[in-house]
Amino acid sequence: MSDKTVSDRSVSDRAAPESGPAASSATAPTGSPRPGGAWALLVSELTVLFRRRRTWALLLALAAVPVLIAVAVRLSSQEPTPGRGPPFLDQVTQNGLFVAVTGLIVSIPLFLPLTVGVVAGDTIAGEAGLGTLRYLLAAPAGRVWLLVVKYIGAAVFCLAATLTVVTAGVLAGLALFPVGPLTLLSGDTISLAESFLRALLIAGYVTVSLLGLSAIGLFFSTLTVVSVGAMAATIVLSVVAQVLDSLPQLDWLHPWLFSHYWLDFADLLRQPIDFTSFGANALLQGGYLLVFGALAYGRFATKDILS
Amino acid sequence: MSRTWLKWMPAVAVPAVIVAGVLAVPLQAGAAVDLPDKTPQDVLELAAGSTVDTFSGTIEQTSELGLPEIPSTGDAATAEFADALDLLTGSHTVRVYQNGPDQSRVQVQDTMTERNLIQNGADLWLYDSADNTAAHTTLPADTGDRSAPGYTPSEMADTFLAEVAPSTEVTLGENTEVAGRTAYELVLTPNTDDTLVGSVSIAVDSETGLPLRVQVEALEAAEPAISVAFTSLSFDAPPADLFVFTAPAGATVTEESLPTKDAAGHPEGETSGVTVTGSGWDAVVSVPAGADAAAMAELTASPLYSQLTDAVDGGRALSATLMSVLITDDGRVFAGSVPVERLQAAAAQE
Numbered sequence: 001m002s003d004k005t006v007s008d009r010s011v012s013d014r015a016a017p018e019s020g021p022a023a024s025s026a027t028a029p030t031g032s033p034r035p036g037g038a039w040a041l042l043v044s045e046l047t048v049l050f051r052r053r054r055t056w057a058l059l060l061a062l063a064a065v066p067v068l069i070a071v072a073v074r075l076s077s078q079e080p081t082p083g084r085g086p087p088f089l090d091q092v093t094q095n096g097l098f099v100a101v102t103g104l105i106v107s108i109p110l111f112l113p114l115t116v117g118v119v120a121g122d123t124i125a126g127e128a129g130l131g132t133l134r135y136l137l138a139a140p141a142g143r144v145w146l147l148v149v150k151y152i153g154a155a156v157f158c159l160a161a162t163l164t165v166v167t168a169g170v171l172a173g174l175a176l177f178p179v180g181p182l183t184l185l186s187g188d189t190i191s192l193a194e195s196f197l198r199a200l201l202i203a204g205y206v207t208v209s210l211l212g213l214s215a216i217g218l219f220f221s222t223l224t225v226v227s228v229g230a231m232a233a234t235i236v237l238s239v240v241a242q243v244l245d246s247l248p249q250l251d252w253l254h255p256w257l258f259s260h261y262w263l264d265f266a267d268l269l270r271q272p273i274d275f276t277s278f279g280a281n282a283l284l285q286g287g288y289l290l291v292f293g294a295l296a297y298g299r300f301a302t303k304d305i306l307s
Numbered sequence: 308m309s310r311t312w313l314k315w316m317p318a319v320a321v322p323a324v325i326v327a328g329v330l331a332v333p334l335q336a337g338a339a340v341d342l343p344d345k346t347p348q349d350v351l352e353l354a355a356g357s358t359v360d361t362f363s364g365t366i367e368q369t370s371e372l373g374l375p376e377i378p379s380t381g382d383a384a385t386a387e388f389a390d391a392l393d394l395l396t397g398s399h400t401v402r403v404y405q406n407g408p409d410q411s412r413v414q415v416q417d418t419m420t421e422r423n424l425i426q427n428g429a430d431l432w433l434y435d436s437a438d439n440t441a442a443h444t445t446l447p448a449d450t451g452d453r454s455a456p457g458y459t460p461s462e463m464a465d466t467f468l469a470e471v472a473p474s475t476e477v478t479l480g481e482n483t484e485v486a487g488r489t490a491y492e493l494v495l496t497p498n499t500d501d502t503l504v505g506s507v508s509i510a511v512d513s514e515t516g517l518p519l520r521v522q523v524e525a526l527e528a529a530e531p532a533i534s535v536a537f538t539s540l541s542f543d544a545p546p547a548d549l550f551v552f553t554a555p556a557g558a559t560v561t562e563e564s565l566p567t568k569d570a571a572g573h574p575e576g577e578t579s580g581v582t583v584t585g586s587g588w589d590a591v592v593s594v595p596a597g598a599d600a601a602a603m604a605e606l607t608a609s610p611l612y613s614q615l616t617d618a619v620d621g622g623r624a625l626s627a628t629l630m631s632v633l634i635t636d637d638g639r640v641f642a643g644s645v646p647v648e649r650l651q652a653a654a655a656q657e
Contacts, residue, residue, distance in 0.1 A: 094556070186414060
């Protein structure tokens, strides 16, 4: 396909959106004339994402976090004392399942936002930088659906990243420490089966926590063709949000920061289980998704695609 | 051009809708609550006659005491002091479960940790997940009559009003809504200007008489200095297994005995020499020099001491929104919900 066809498409998309597949997909992404093509785009996006060596490198780095914790605690001669180090670390020797929880706590401030920032920042800018964006847009699915597909890809990566930490933590815990009924924060003890259920719930919580950041990354990614810039901006913003969240002088701002509820997943380790923070977090992340999704749409739908 | 404008529409509309929603919710909550008219006497009777002893709910505590933030890091003594102060001054979410008079569970939720107090009949457990410790004690069999002897709710209301009348004006505020329940609001306003307390308001559930919210307003602060309020409340019986507690494996368990009381009903070893000058809101508590010299020396040596207090005429003073403390140069301590000047006056008189 030549440059001319692409720019023609781009022009016709902007000038006469009432006709053509791009317009119908704008109003109803799945109702485009060739829904098969639209789903094919999603499938190919996910396939490409999980075939990339970089994605696997990121996931491996995440898996290393709980494994390192478990090995360090196992090899260390002294028992971890309560109140020192990350929360739950002292519980690890008694119940290996806490490796997963400690791994998440250690990963949440930096490693998870880092990997999510890389994937979300790369979504649009990466394609633009490689010069493949115009070919994607030439598919009859349209810009909105491409944006949705890219976001779904980033969200699936969030889930994969969180599950990687939890799974690696559980496996490392099983291998190195005794595993049994789990003691909750409230002092109650739950069965092994329920422990796994709670671990999955926590994975769900952390995944939801990262959706807002993914939307921000997607928006930054539409602003530039240099994907490193979008990645860096996303990661920096996640650090800035956490710094602001730790300043007591700004406590009016805290409930509005996307990182505010990141560490509140401990509420899922109480008895009876407390879903208040889960709900508040989901609402907040939904708000970020709507705002930055709308911004990304505004930018991407009006952008001249030159590469 | 107009197409471009149209595509940016959602980016403008979505934040606008969110802002509108955020602004509309408090407006809705502030809508007038219509309840049958009552006098303060009626509401006091309602509260005194409350028989609710089965409920579960979440209580939110916030404090704006105007104290500087104390770092919880540092040496052990400082951390312990900060911990104790945090229970009083910090913000907390507490879940409360009550099933009849004999079963209750209180959970103080902190980030990544939780403190539990569980009463099941005569068994009382305290569990702290931060250091994985549990303390158990057996409550003495309760021989006393639970109901206050000879008082009906209306008599209790009368007595309360008579007690507080000279120093306090008791009025009813606007009807309000707490945790989704309608409530009357009792407002206690001090009659004196010589106190830091602006008013104390108590929201009383219009149906059951259970107090739903207590707020203490300081004179010179916009936010309530102390607010303790239910954010959710249900009168269903909580599940029974919630009150059955066994210390988890691996926890350090200690067996504690309750402090015995001497004949006068005071716990043993209470420091004497504490005097209270005045009564009501502007009362001043004073401790003579040398009452507890060791503790005093430890306190003044602490780096926090100079951080928390300011030098004033005759000693050092700590002034918060609701309370002032004056430690004179000769070691006497004066405290009260009054301005520092009044403490200085009391110190000069003695």
